[in-house]
Amino acid sequence: MTETGQRKEIRAAAELKQLLTDYYHELDKAHSEGQKVAWCTSVGPAEVLRAFGFKVYFPENHAAMIGVQRAGEKFIPVANAIGYSPEICSYLTSDIGAYIQHWTPLEKAYGVKSIPKPDVLAYNTNQCRDVKEWFSFYSREYKVPLVGIDSPKYIGEVEDMHVDDVTAQFERLIRQLEGITKRKLDEDQLKGTVGLSLEATNLWKEILETAAHAPSPLTFFDGTVHMAPIVVLRGDRRAVDYYQVLLREMKERIAAGVAAVDGERYRIYWEGMPIWGKLRALSEQFAELRTCVVASTYCNSWIFDDMRESDPVRSMALAYTKLFINRSEPAKEQYIAEMAKRFKVDGIIFHDSKTCPHNSNARYGMPSRIKERYGIPGLIIDADLNDLRLYSEEQTKTNIEAFVEQMEVA
Amino acid sequence: MSPKLFAGIDVGASATKCMIISEEKEEAGSAVAKTGIDLAGDAKKVFEDALSRVDGGGVAVARIVSTGFGRKNVPFADASRTEISCQSLGCYFHFPRAIVIVDIGGQDTKVIRTDADGKLKGFKMNRKCAAGTGTFLEEISHRLDVSLEEMNALATRSKKDVEIGAFCTVFTGTEILARIREGLSREDLAKGVYKSVVKRAMEMDTLVGDVVLTGGVVAHNTILYDMFSEILGRKVLIPPKPQLTGAFGAALYALQEAGQPRLE
CATH class of the missing domain: 3.30.420.40 (ATPase, nucleotide binding domain)
Structure with a gap:
């Protein structure tokens, strides 16, 4: 029925579920099969770790699952009690709290009872400081080495000096991993993982860009689910294979005129973190309002199309430094304005995530500037990625509904 | 043909308000009561109270629009709008x-x-x-x-x-x-x-x-x-009745949307 608006399930979701089930079971069995496990930040050096033969686990994906299962409120206080402030990243606090309580969302999601123990932890602070502190906790707990890249931050134009710096840090990281694994990096292996990352990233980009079509074949909420392979399987052939399937389905939807939100009237851009525990409620509200959240900075943050097989280390340094979250306010503003134009949106929702200042972009006047310079209205939502105690659902619902009413009279 | 009336019901966190207006956008009756835990019951009571104050009585209300945080809890309303839009319309009428x-x-x-x-x-x-x-x-x-x-x-x-x-x-x-x-x-x-x-x-x-x-x-x-x-x-x-501008705006929406189908 076109009047009420319905969410539409994506067919490939079943394949995705199987892919992630396999991925987590492989991690679970890794040690018993004589393999080593590396933990990696979500935009960390996954390609390098895979080139060394590590099975790679991503605590951020785990933390997001805690959010999806709405268990954050149970575990955040546990981390608070040992000295991790309720003001810092609620991924960190919910993940550490769950670790202390020996609980994992993997059991409900994939039938895996525990997280895989790390042999090494590798971070990149291109996102924020919190990921480093988070990994430092586990380094102390498991008594395993912590290696990483301390990225230059708040960059406007990415210049050679930035890339030189990060390239040198990647080279140091490789030497450290050679020391830890007692083996030399196989450069062909690295070229292979970087090549696969690039292939997957290009497909992911193409998938997200199908949303430029009106009506859009997918929503931001779909994106938050289907982004899992580009996060946890970069440098792995299976991410490429999966995204080929998903892209085909999106193209079929466009050809058949299938809209992700029936009767799409308005198009919105989501800026900032997802509210993991409220994805379904929000996507249903938008569907009822026949409004499609077509694109987001968040899902597009896993596009690393500067990677080159021919120059793997330097191109990784460039790609991971260029990341939106690592950029200056003017660079971010320009990016958001371009995205809003490309996806033909009627408005932007800025999620001001209480415990994620680095990925909240409404705090330095951005919504007002974008409204003034580009005429795109914005709405700020106060919430959080994982701590639902910081979210007022009724207020947010009213805000979203009124934002759509504002579009109706525009 | 008897004149038509239009109602706006604003179910706020503290008070529930109802404003009934004529086709000429004039107040025909209004009422305010404390919001309790039975939002639908409160809305009904306030609506009936406002209706009882309408001169002459027995006049049919053509359309009802609900607003306020409890706007979705008014089962007899024909449509709902956020209090943001209703305040906007209600205040603009006066200014x-x-x-x-x-x-x-x-x-x-x-x-x-x-x-x-x-x-x-x-x-x-x-x-x-x-x-x-x-x-x-x-x-x-x-x-x-x-x-x-x-x-x-x-x-x-x-x-x-x-x-x-x-x-x-x-x-x-x-x-x-x-x-x-x-x-x-x-x-x-x-x-x-x-x-x-x-x-x-x-x-x-x-x-x-x-x-x-x-x-x-x-x-x-x-x-x-x-x-x-x-x-x-x-x-x-x-505005003349600050507590009632939300309900008044909702009534104005009811008047604007007169004749439109009921929204579920």
Whole structure:
């Protein structure tokens, strides 16, 4: 029925579920099969770790699952009690709290009872400081080495000096991993993982860009689910294979005129973190309002199309430094304005995530500037990625509904 | 053919309001009651109460639009709109020009911008926090040991400016106790509390141009008119029945949408 608006399930979701089930079971069995496990930040050096033969686990994906299962409120206080402030990243606090309580969302999601123990932890602070502190906790707990890249931050134009710096840090990281694994990096292996990352990233980009079509074949909420392979399987052939399937389905939807939100009237851009525990409620509200959240900075943050097989280390340094979250306010503003134009949106929702200042972009006047310079209205939502105690659902619902009413009279 | 009436029901966090208007957009009847836990029941009661006040009685209500935080809990309404749109329409009716509306309600404070054509151009709502809202004043009145109704009169008797520094309802309560121990009068503290309500609203947005002050808190705490005017350096505008502008806006929507199908 076109009047009420319905969410539409994506067919490939079943394949995705199987892919992630396999991925987590492989991690679970890794040690018993004589393999080593590396933990990696979500935009960390996954390609390098895979080139060394590590099975790679991503605590951020785990933390997001805690959010999806709405268990954050149970575990955040546990981390608070040992000295991790309720003001810092609620991924960190919910993940550490769950670790202390020996609980994992993997059991409900994939039938895996525990997280895989790390042999090494590798971070990149291109996102924020919190990921480093988070990994430092586990380094102390498991008594395993912590290696990483301390990225230059708040960059406007990415210049050679930035890339030189990060390239040198990647080279140091490789030497450290050679020391830890007692083996030399196989450069062909690295070229292979970087090549696969690039292939997957290009497909992911193409998938997200199908949303430029009106009506859009997918929503931001779909994106938050289907982004899992580009996060946890970069440098792995299976991410490429999966995204080929998903892209085909999106193209079929466009050809058949299938809209992700029936009767799409308005198009919105989501800026900032997802509210993991409220994805379904929000996507249903938008569907009822026949409004499609077509694109987001968040899902597009896993596009690393500067990677080159021919120059793997330097191109990784460039790609991971260029990341939106690592950029200056003017660079971010320009990016958001371009995205809003490309996806033909009627408005932007800025999620001001209480415990994620680095990925909240409404705090330095951005919504007002974008409204003034580009005429795109914005709405700020106060919430959080994982701590639902910081979210007022009724207020947010009213805000979203009124934002759509504002579009109706525009 | 008998004249038609249109109703707006505003189910707010503290009070439920109903306004019934004629086709000429004139008030035919209205009612206000405290919001309890049975939102649908409260809405029905207030609607029936307002209807009983309509001259002549027995006149049919052609369409009902609900608004406010409980807008989805009015099963007999034909459609619903957010209180943001309803305040915008209701206030613009009284002041048909570009306006900035400050709506101070029981649970939240909103700043709403409406352009010269009456179109909603943007809005902001307070964060998940009660400071600066009706609930805040209620809490502080307990601390000052006066009824909410008396607090306004108490504040108007103050001769001194007192700054209340706290940013939070609970901590403001603590601050009030400390200031009482310092020997400050309840009159001065009450005024300081109202001033903090004004400051909270002013930090939400720039209040440039014609400012309309509305909402239940404004209706019952007239000191806020003078304070806003004093701080802004110009007279703020007050609609005739500030507590009912949301319900009035909803009734105007009902009139605008007359003849349209009922929305589920």
